[in-house]
Amino acid sequence: MCRVVEGEVLDVAADIRIGSPTFGKWTSVILSAEKHNEIYIPPGFAHGFIVLSEAAQFLYKCGDFYRREDEHGVAWNDPDLGINWRISTPILSERDKLAPRLSEISSELLPVYRQK
Secondary structure (H helix, E strand, O other): OEEEEEOEEEEEEEEOOEOOOOOOOEEEEEEEOOOOOEEOOOOOEEEEEEEOOOOOEEEEOOOOOOOHHHOOOOOOOOOOOOOOOOOOOOOOOHHHHOOOOHHHOOHHHOOEOOOO
């Protein structure tokens, strides 16, 4: 679960599960402290957000213990995903500046879609 307790963010989830009928598709929602809304990002989805207000406090709950070696990224401006971030020149962390396109990520690192 993700939510904002101060400010406002655009929160994005992209399906990166190999074999998924929605692979490479994304959705977004504006989360705000004022609305008290939340979003659940299921396993197998890439997750990112951009702060829309002067400041924001963003809270999220993981489904397992955090392990730095499990953390990977996808280029924010990957043309294959085509995410509308509503901004052309964001301020990025060094890690995010170096993130590869989804097509450049080894399939061994991507989750596999399992139909139920």
